[in-house]
Amino acid sequence: MNVDGLLKMSELAEASGVSAGTIKHYLREGLLGDDADVVRTSRNMAYYPPSYVERVRLIKRLQEDRYMPLRVIKDLLAGGPSRARDLLELEDRILERAAAVDDAQGRVAVDEAASRHDLPARMLERLAELGVLTPDDRGYGPDDIAIIEAMEDFRAGGYDEVLGFTVYETLRYKEALEPLVREEVRVILDRFAGEVDPDRAAEIVAAGAQPLRALIGAMHSKLLLAELRRARS
Numbered sequence: 001m002n003v004d005g006l007l008k009m010s011e012l013a014e015a016s017g018v019s020a021g022t023i024k025h026y027l028r029e030g031l032l033g034d035d036a037d038v039v040r041t042s043r044n045m046a047y048y049p050p051s052y053v054e055r056v057r058l059i060k061r062l063q064e065d066r067y068m069p070l071r072v073i074k075d076l077l078a079g080g081p082s083r084a085r086d087l088l089e090l091e092d093r094i095l096e097r098a099a100a101v102d103d104a105q106g107r108v109a110v111d112e113a114a115s116r117h118d119l120p121a122r123m124l125e126r127l128a129e130l131g132v133l134t135p136d137d138r139g140y141g142p143d144d145i146a147i148i149e150a151m152e153d154f155r156a157g158g159y160d161e162v163l164g165f166t167v168y169e170t171l172r173y174k175e176a177l178e179p180l181v182r183e184e185v186r187v188i189l190d191r192f193a194g195e196v197d198p199d200r201a202a203e204i205v206a207a208g209a210q211p212l213r214a215l216i217g218a219m220h221s222k223l224l225l226a227e228l229r230r231a232r233s
């Protein structure tokens with residue numbers, strides 16, 4: 001068998017900086033591609049293509065830097081390492097831009113937000129417990145403040161605990177939106193990765209945030225009225 005240019009396991013481990021034991025685990029999990037690329041000269045000896053070096057490094061980086069489980073990495077690599085790198089770069093640019101906007105607008109300390117808005121402290125705490133608000137050690141981000149203001153407006157309009165409206169109402173929307181957002185992210189990454197410059201893609205996503213809010217709000221209003229008419233009839 002011709003093994004010119006191929007690597008023994010020890011050579012693959014040395015070139016990638018990943019232990020042979022870990023690489024063998026990747027192989028068992030089907031993370032390194034088509035087994036036809038591997039040349040086996042005996043039961044205990046195999047040779048691997050040089051392309052495995054970058055693939056092994058990428059898998060290890062996804063595990064260590066992004067804490068991705070192997071099953072997620074396997075799905076990500078289904079389109080090839082190049083596609084995976086395009087997706088990761090796009091994700092990084094979108095998140096970096098979001099973080100920059102967050103920093104520019106500033107965060108509001110938890111105590112300051114509580115004093116500024118007419119919501120009971122217990123309500124803010126419960127919203128955080130439900131994952132609707134996600135304050136960090138610097139306080140609330142812009143979207144958190146928008147949610148707090150919306151809750152404040154709801155209560156001012158009559159949606160209060162006396163009528164049975166509690167913070168748990170927010171879970172209905174959170175749980176309904178989560179699968180929609182997962183699909184939206186899938187579509188964005190699928191259509192932009194490798195096709196649109198990552199910085200430009202991040203700009204498009206950012207520019208679409210406000211129109212999307214308006215679209216969802218308008219569609220919700222239409223569907224609400226349509227459902228009331230249907231119930232009446």
